[in-house]
Amino acid sequence: MIVCPNCVAKQLDGTIFCTECGASLIDTGPPESTRELDAAAVVSHEPSPASSLLSDDNAPSDHIVALIVVSNRRRIEVNLSDEVLIGRADPTRGIIPDVDLGPFGGYDAGVSRRHAILSYRDGTYRVEDLGSANGTFINGRRIEPMRATTVQPGDEIICGTLLLRLEVHHRKR
Amino acid sequence: MTPGINLQQTLSRTMLAVSDEPQLIYVLLEAHAEGVAQQLPKLPLNLCLVLDRSSSMRGERLMQVKEAAARIVDQLGPDDYFSLVVFNDRADVVIPAQRAIKKSDMKAAIAQIEAAGGTEMAQGMALALQEVQRPFLTRGISRLILLTDGRTYGDESRCVEIARRGQSRGIGLTALGIGTEWNEDLLETMTASENSRAQYIATAQDVVKVFADEVKRLHAIFARQVHLSLETRPGALIRSLDQVRPFIAPITIVEEEERRWAANLGDWPDTGVQGFLIEVVVPVLPVGDHPLLKLTLRYHLPAANLRDQVREELIRISMRPAAEVTQRVDATVRHWLERLVAYRLQASAWQHVAEGRLAEASERLRMAGTRMLSVGDTALAHTLQQEATRILRSGTASEEGRKRIRFGTRGLIGPVASDERETGT
Helix, strand or coil, X not given: CEECCCCCCEECECCCECCCCCCECCCCCCCHHHHHHHHHHHCCCCCCCCCCCCCCCCCHHHEEEXXXXXXXXXXXXXXXXXXXXXXXXXXXXXXXXXXXXXXXXXXXXXXXXXXXXXXXXXXXXXXXXXXXXXXXXXXXXXXXXXXXXXXXXXXXXXXCCEEEEEEEEECCC | CCCEEEEEEEECCCEEECCCCCEEEEEEEEEEEECCCCCCCXXXXXXXXXXXXXXXXXXXXXXXXXXXXXXXXXXXXCCCEEEEEEECCCEEEEEEEEECCCHHHHHHHHHCCCCCCCCCHHHHHHHHHHHHCCCCCCCCEEEEEEEECCCCCCCHHHHHHHHHHHHHCCCXXXXXXXXXXXXXXXXXXHCCCCCCEEEEECCHHHHHHHHHHHHHHHHCEEEEEEEEEEEECCCCEEEEEEEEECCCEECCCEEEXXXXXXXXXXXXECCCCEEEEEEEEEXXXXXXXXXXXXXXXXXXXXXXXEEEEEEEEEEEEEEECHHHCCCCCCHHHHHHHHHHHHHHHHHHHHHHHHCXXXXXXXXXXXXXXXXXXXXXXXXXXXXXHHHHHHHHHHCCCCHHHHHHHHHHCCCCEECCCCCCCCCCC
């Protein structure tokens, strides 16, 4: 099963274009639904290519890491010195994730309180699903829970049905 | 070489990763004639032109149409039959069905046609169907070619009924719309059958070429009543079958009995390629090579007095461990699928417009634009974007934009590209 990154319709494996919205489900450059976003999302930074890849330099302080909520183009900056918890805040249970998707429609989108962990180690970004109720998807493919899976800058991460995109920019010195 | 049809299959992926879920695979089936042109005589044509001569045709349009009709007369041989019916508020036979021998008399009659009056298409269709059935042909191709520029009011259902009656007797219909006033729903409904199609002529200058191309295509028909049956392995499903070459047309496919699907594909010319895209749901299968589909193409070759010729093709699928499988998709399959997706998106957009869901309609057209841009049709992509915006602003698309999109996504704005494309990019 794949989930369309544009309209979150469920599609059979092997589907090339989403039968609901017509978006391409195979990787051919940046996802179409977010093309407009790139320009808008970068304005708060010194000009740098939106898709700049990591250098060998693995000190995270050289990068600005952000998760973009694609549906409303909101940008969540992430302080990724080691790892961050992605989820939905529930103060009564004392769960305060580093990245709280509650204000971004997380409840309706089926984001779990403790949904996934985003980490950066040895120059590699990883996402680990914490056994969430509705799963985590990278570029439309569901990842195995409890196993850190590599993600690249620009990849789409779906928590439940909430579509996020990982953005990394080099900080100029 | 025995004359016949050659089949070629291309899968979206030749290998699939083993999975505990069913998967989708796309099969592109391309057919072309083999050893026909050299060996088989042409089938005689029995053609009836049905021309709108309402007052809106006056001027450039009628001039071009008369020119086009005269050119058709030139194209026909002594074994071909020709007739011509005109209509406005009433219908008249200008040239009764006869062999194309006294060509100068025919052209003189064509030159006399004048534009006046309203548009009552059913009268013209009824008279034309009567005329085209006069000649007795044992193995020829009978066809109506209708040209109109306006809406017919009140007799739409009769037009459809007459078209169906002809089609049920093997008489195909080519319906050509010129300008922006004609009713594309009506022409598409009248031609929703194999051996029939509607086409949009955007400018009068294209009329002559569109007519000439159509007659050339009809002259090239060699295989008749092409019939496809598909037998699937247990658990597999045919999700859809569509024609993609030379133009896009959805095809009715029915599961006649369990795991046996059938579709009629009409008559085929020996020029160019007939291409079909089949979406197949592959069941869960273990590692190994498996037969997936058995295709059987059955057709007649009337010029060789051969009936029920059969061509079979087996489609196999290879299941491999996930680590050995790439996600690469065949570029040719992707190209034709992308065009088909654009066509489907615009069709669902008009549905949404009719239901008043304008935001969804606009979104569909926009995505169709992205698809057309990706296959390289920049002009149509631009039209799609424009109409997507217009729908949001004013709640409706322009007459011309809608026609360009409906027929453009199918590849049916005349003159139709000669479809010599052999491989995708």
